[in-house]
Amino acid sequence: MLKLSNVTKRFGALIAVNDLSLEVEKGKIYGIAGPNGAGKSTIYNLISGFYNYEGKIEFNGKSISNLHPYQIVKRGISRTFQIPQTFPSLSVEDSIDIGNRFGNTRRYRRKKVDEIINFVGLHNERKHKTGTLDLLGKKKLMIGAALATGPKLFMLDEPMAGSNAHEIKDLMKLIQKINIELGITIIIIEHFMKVLTELTETLLIIETGSEICCGNPSEVTSNPEVIECYLGTDHD
Numbered sequence: 035m036l037k038l039s040n041v042t043k044r045f046g047a048l049i050a051v052n053d054l055s056l057e058v059e060k061g062k063i064y065g066i067a068g069p070n071g072a073g074k075s076t077i078y079n080l081i082s083g084f085y086n087y088e089g090k091i092e093f094n095g096k097s098i099s100n101l102h103p104y105q106i107v108k109r110g111i112s113r114t115f116q117i118p119q120t121f122p123s124l125s126v127e128d129s130i131d132i133g134n135r136f137g138n139t140r141r142y143r144r145k146k147v148d149e150i151i152n153f154v155g156l157h158n159e160r161k162h163k164t165g166t167l168d169l170l171g172k173k174k175l176m177i178g179a180a181l182a183t184g185p186k187l188f189m190l191d192e193p194m195a196g197s198n199a200h201e202i203k204d205l206m207k208l209i210q211k212i213n214i215e216l217g218i219t220i221i222i223i224e225h226f227m228k229v230l231t232e233l234t235e236t237l238l239i240i241e242t243g244s245e246i247c248c249g250n251p252s253e254v255t256s257n258p259e260v261i262e263c264y265l266g267t268d269h270d
């Protein structure tokens with residue numbers, strides 16, 4: 035469904051993504067992990083059309099390189115951000131409606147906002163200003179607004195950051211529901227290995243913009259190079 039071929043992104047002298055290739059299969063959950071500064075969020079920024087880059091990115095067999103972010107959303111790719119971004123003075127339902135209008139100008143459906151509010155579990159807060167939501171609420175809102183654009187591929191950037199064990203369980207269930215019930219292909223960047231091994235079928239580990247290894251989570255997490263670079267030598 036999504037294919038990156040020899041993608042490189044330079045910020046001046048810094049190579050944030052270095053000759054990276056990857057392929058995400060339709061219907062799957064694909065995980066990305068690596069130390070801070072490895073280039074994970076930059077990969078999303080390239081796929082989303084925020085920056086120019088070297089190499090090629092294709093979605094459903096067609097190039098999406100050089101498209102603007104709004105065009106990429108219309109092709110069916112949406113994403114969340116590491117730090118929840120909301121419009122604090124808008125209500126939950128109006129915020130989700132922005133995604134709905136943005137993605138579906140031709141087949142706009144107000145009913146879809148209700149479906150999404152229920153799906154992410156914000157029905158009790160629908161009239162609340164988004165600025166009053168707690169962190170979990172903001173995360174659900176950001177996920178809902180992104181889902182309202184009608185994605186085929188949904189990319190989450192460290193969705194568990196700052197969450198407690200109970201909230202992590204809640205978000206994992208939501209991510210699985212998006213994949214299974216809505217049939218949406220998912221990429222997830224995450225630090226918690228347990229989350230990745232439980233959710234994903236393929237896991238890519240990167241360091242300083244380059245692939246360290248890629249495969250099924252149990253193979254990847256037992257790879258000595260991954261243990262050394264990412265999990266640390268004192269990981270048992």
Ligand SMILES: Nc1ncnc2c1ncn2[C@@H]1O[C@H](COP(=O)(O)OP(=O)(O)O)[C@@H](O)[C@H]1O
Binds near residue numbers: 045048
């Ligand atoms: N817009 C930018 N301008 C300059 N450097 C950037 C920019 N975005 C990211 N970087 C740098 O690229 C590297 C990778 O960053 P990032 O993709 O955010 O890492 P990660 O998400 O894996 O923690 C870091 O060294 C970061 O400082």
Ligand SMILES: [Mg+2]
Binds near residue numbers: 075
């Ligand atoms: Mg990041």
